[in-house]
Amino acid sequence: xxxxxxxxELLGENxxxxxxxxxxxxxxxSLNYLDANQVLxxxxxxxxxxxxxxxCPMGHPxxxxxxxxxxxxxREMVWDHxxxxxxxxxSFPGGIRATDDKAEIFLQGSSQYDALGHxxxxxxxxxxxxxxxxxxxxxxxxxxxxxxxxxxxxRGVLIDMxxxxxxxWLDKGETFTHEDLQEAASAQGVTIENRDILLVRTGxxxxxxxxxxxxxxxxxxxxxxxxSPELVQWxxxxxxxxxVTDTIANEVTAHPETGVLLPLHASLLRNLGVxxxxxxxxxxxxxxxAADGRWDFLYTAAPLKIHEATGxxxxxxxxx
Numbered sequence: 001x002x003x004x005x006x007x008x009e010l011l012g013e014n015x016x017x018x019x020x021x022x023x024x025x026x027x028x029x030s031l032n033y034l035d036a037n038q039v040l041x042x043x044x045x046x047x048x049x050x051x052x053x054x055x056c057p058m059g060h061p062x063x064x065x066x067x068x069x070x071x072x073x074x075r076e077m078v079w080d081h082x083x084x085x086x087x088x089x090x091s092f093p094g095g096i097r098a099t100d101d102k103a104e105i106f107l108q109g110s111s112q113y114d115a116l117g118h119x120x121x122x123x124x125x126x127x128x129x130x131x132x133x134x135x136x137x138x139x140x141x142x143x144x145x146x147x148x149x150x151x152x153x154x155r156g157v158l159i160d161m162x163x164x165x166x167x168x169w170l171d172k173g174e175t176f177t178h179e180d181l182q183e184a185a186s187a188q189g190v191t192i193e194n195r196d197i198l199l200v201r202t203g204x205x206x207x208x209x210x211x212x213x214x215x216x217x218x219x220x221x222x223x224x225x226x227x228s229p230e231l232v233q234w235x236x237x238x239x240x241x242x243x244v245t246d247t248i249a250n251e252v253t254a255h256p257e258t259g260v261l262l263p264l265h266a267s268l269l270r271n272l273g274v275x276x277x278x279x280x281x282x283x284x285x286x287x288x289x290a291a292d293g294r295w296d297f298l299y300t301a302a303p304l305k306i307h308e309a310t311g312x313x314x315x316x317x318x319x320x
Contacts, residue, residue, distance in 0.1 A: 004259045007121040007266050010227070016236045017271045019127045026127055027146040029116050029273015030241040033195045034154045038241075042155040042197075042298035046319050052285045054244075055111040055315035056205065058103075065208045065279055066109045067248050068220055073110065075103040107144075108311040113303040114276045117142030118310050119265040126270055138308025147275060148303040148312060152242055156299025156318060157196045159184050160286045162203035169203030170223035175252050177226065178234040190295040192238065197299045199244040200225070201282040206246075224251040227263040236272055243268065244277040244299075244316070277301065277314065285318055294320065 022032045058064060064072030079100040083089040089097065108114070116126040117139050123131045126142045133141035161176055162169050164184040181200065185192050192198065202223045208216050224247050225231065235243075243250055251264040268274040289295045297320035303312035 007260060007263065010255065010258055010260050010263055011267060011271075012229070015229075015267060015271055016232050018236070018273050019271075021273075024127065026273075027116060027142045028150050029126060029275065030239065031147065031150060031152060031273075031275055033239045033241040034152065034197075038154040038195050041195075042153060042300075045155055045296045046298050047294065048320065050288060050320045052288070052318040052320070053315050054280045054282065054285065054318060055313070056279055056281050058105070058110045058313070060209075062209055063213055064110060065205060065216075065248055066106065068217065070106040070109045073103050073105045075101055077101045105313070107306065107309050107313065108278075110313045111279045111281065111315065112277070112311050113144060113147060113301065113314050114265075114269060114278070114311050115139060115142055115144040115147065115309065116269060116273055116275070118269065119262065120270050121266050124270075126273055134310075139310060140308060143307070144303050144309045144312045145305055145307055148305040152197070152275065152299070152301040152316075154195065154197050154241065154299060155193070155296055156199055156244075157185070157190055157192055157296050158199040158201060158282065158286060158289055159192070159295075160188065160201045160282075160290070162201055163286065163290060164188070167203065169207040172219065172223065173221040173252060173256065174202075174223040175226040175256060176224075177228065178231045181225075185295075188289075188295050189293060195239045195241060196296075197242045197244065198240050199280070199282060199285075199299070201246050201286050203283070204247045205279065205281060206283055221253040222247045222249060222251075224249070224253075225264060226252045227255050227260075227267060232264075232267045232272070235268055235274060240274060242275040242277060242299075244280050246280055246282045248279055250276045250278050277316065280316060285320075288320065296320075
């Protein structure tokens with residue numbers, strides 16, 4: 001840790017920021033780019049009506065992909081046949097019976113969206129608010145609720161980095177840049193346009209389900225985009241509203257040159273207000289896109305409306 005620079009030292013004193021761009025009280029950031037014209041642009045990408053849901057299952061027998069320190073869903077039955085047969089269940093007029101269950105979950109322990117206030121440095125969150133807004137049992141600023149109330153809809157573009165590099169999945173710690181994304185897009189025959197919702201497949205969730213947890217988490221470092229000033233400027237210039245990936249943390253876990261953890265969370269989420277969607281299942285969608293050579297579509301997502309939460313489970317729906 002002593003040899004790792006601070007986030008400010010890595011990003012610089014005046015990194016690209018969108019603070020104040022949509023007013024001092026804005027809590028949805030770059031999602032403001034997704035106006036009605038962008039939604040219609042997404043609708044125009046629909047050609048054959050195929051529907052894909054992108055959430056990973058919760059409570060999978062193999063386990064749930066979560067960031068170290070979190071746990072997968074813990075679900076239990078409250079009402080079942082045995083409960084009613086034992087006489088412990090409620091009695092309803094007419095004799096109808098029903099199952100019921102409950103769950104304990106990390107709100108970011110499945111396919112999920114981050115709140116814009118989820119990550120910070122120098123005691124300051126998105127749009128310049130102090131990090132003490134996270135105290136008191138919830139986030140009073142930039143929680144997931146404003147994003148959930150707004151919803152996400154626009155033209156999505158999938159860049160399949162694993163397929164582009166001829167792999168089932170990228171290696172641990174394997175990196176790529178915005179230039180690599182554009183090269184892959186060109187090879188796929190699609191253009192990443194301004195205000196596109198950017199989906200990036202690494203195949204790493206496929207790797208998760210194909211390997212024991214001990215192997216997956218050993219020396220935990222995911223593949224992904226790696227920080228550079230040029231990459232952050234590219235996101236700002238392209239007005240990217242939302243980055244969606246099939247990894248747990250959207251970026252290579254530690255910056256390979258400095259060891260700084262998750263600098264793109266600081267650069268994109270905190271500074272630019274780019275929404276981050278993580279642990280998103282992209283394999284079936286990628287196979288369909290590869291089959292007919294169409295890599296753009298209508299992307300929609302609606303996190304749960306949870307008051308003052310740091311993030312929320314989500315099941316994005318893509319129509320192509």
